[in-house]
Amino acid sequence: MAFRFNFSFGEDAAEADDEPELQLGTPQRERAAEAAAQCRDATPSEQPLRLKAAKEHHVPKDANQILENKTMEMVAGLYSVKISTVEKQLLDGLHGEDLVSKSVLAHSDLVPGVYEGGLKVWECTFDLLGYCSETEMQFADKTVLDLGCGAGLLGIVALRGKAKEVHFQDYNSTVIEEVTLPNTVANCRVDGDEGKISKPPSKRLKKAKCSLDLLAKCRFFSGEWSKVSQLLLSGSKPFSKYDLILTSETIYNPDYYGALHDALSQLLAEHGRVYLASKAHYFGVGGGVPLFEKFIEERNVFRTNTVKIIDKGLKRFIIEMAFKYSS
Numbered sequence: 001m002a003f004r005f006n007f008s009f010g011e012d013a014a015e016a017d018d019e020p021e022l023q024l025g026t027p028q029r030e031r032a033a034e035a036a037a038q039c040r041d042a043t044p045s046e047q048p049l050r051l052k053a054a055k056e057h058h059v060p061k062d063a064n065q066i067l068e069n070k071t072m073e074m075v076a077g078l079y080s081v082k083i084s085t086v087e088k089q090l091l092d093g094l095h096g097e098d099l100v101s102k103s104v105l106a107h108s109d110l111v112p113g114v115y116e117g118g119l120k121v122w123e124c125t126f127d128l129l130g131y132c133s134e135t136e137m138q139f140a141d142k143t144v145l146d147l148g149c150g151a152g153l154l155g156i157v158a159l160r161g162k163a164k165e166v167h168f169q170d171y172n173s174t175v176i177e178e179v180t181l182p183n184t185v186a187n188c189r190v191d192g193d194e195g196k197i198s199k200p201p202s203k204r205l206k207k208a209k210c211s212l213d214l215l216a217k218c219r220f221f222s223g224e225w226s227k228v229s230q231l232l233l234s235g236s237k238p239f240s241k242y243d244l245i246l247t248s249e250t251i252y253n254p255d256y257y258g259a260l261h262d263a264l265s266q267l268l269a270e271h272g273r274v275y276l277a278s279k280a281h282y283f284g285v286g287g288g289v290p291l292f293e294k295f296i297e298e299r300n301v302f303r304t305n306t307v308k309i310i311d312k313g314l315k316r317f318i319i320e321m322a323f324k325y326s327s
């Protein structure tokens with residue numbers, strides 16, 4: 001079911017449920033073709049988006065404003081913006097990264113260095129959410145990073161589990177602005193009278209207000225991993241390394257393994273843990289679990305432990321990582 005904040009429930013949902021495939025109009029097609037040609041023609045050192053700069057995204061004073069015109073649905077028991085609606089809105093060409101046109105033109109959810117797939121919720125997010133719930137993973141008083149967050153559902157679960165601080169990172173600023181931030185605000189709503197986090201789905205949602213205390217625990221970043229690490233480690237705000245890093249479907253491209261490994265080793269606390277969810281193989285991109293584990297072994301910084309295998313359809317894994325020297 002989908003619904004729209006500040007609009008009546010139901011009608012919009014019914015309308016939006018059976019979405020036709022996205023079609024590009026002529027201006028969108030021309031813009032996307034031009035951008036694709038720029039990327040293709042640039043030499044590797046010139047490729048403008050390869051090392052996308054890091055940016056921190058701040059929550060506006062009136063956080064509820066983020067939810068205006070957003071159509072929401074329930075995903076894994078959490079509020080999540082309806083992606084087909086966001087995609088349609090993003091086709092207006094007014095959003096700097098123009099991700100949707102580029103993705104449609106490339107016939108792919110991944111356009112390396114341009115769009116890294118964060119608009120949709122990928123399968124392994126559900127695996128990792130399931131693992132967190134089965135193992136009753138403890139978030140209380142922990143500092144948590146949802147790395148390559150997309151919709152940010154993993155970070156939101158940590159936030160609702162009373163984490164001390166939760167940071168969200170995605171490659172694309174559009175994903176943070178249009179998906180991660182609205183999802184976080186929607187799931188930070190507290191029932192007016194009792195001050196409790198409203199348990200979705202809640203008929204009282206319209207009465208609910210965003211908890212500024214919960215939101216104050218969150219920070220949002222976009223950019224390439226090495227740039228985001230740099231921003232965190234040398235930024236003006238105090239930064240304490242993460243007790244937990246949750247990351248789903250982030251090892252599909254072997255070209256990024258160096259940056260990912262370095263970000264994990266720079267940002268994880270001495271006795272922290274990484275929980276990484278991934279498919280065994282990513283056909284057409286080349287990455288996957290065996291290749292990533294080999295990379296980790298060669299770097300000799302982390303030890304890995306497969307904590308869950310999901311053997312339905314394409315085999316999927318949840319891997320725990322810790323520093324080799326840690327307890």
Ligand SMILES: C[S@@+](CC[C@H](N)C(=O)[O-])C[C@H]1O[C@@H](n2cnc3c(N)ncnc32)[C@H](O)[C@@H]1O
Nearest residue numbers: 116117118121122125148150170171224225248
């Ligand atoms: C396939 S999406 C998965 C999104 C989300 N974790 C999920 O499971 O639904 C991969 C995510 O990894 C992030 N990512 C991939 N390569 C990256 C890079 N080189 N630098 C920064 N972020 C990157 C992107 O932000 C993207 O959202």
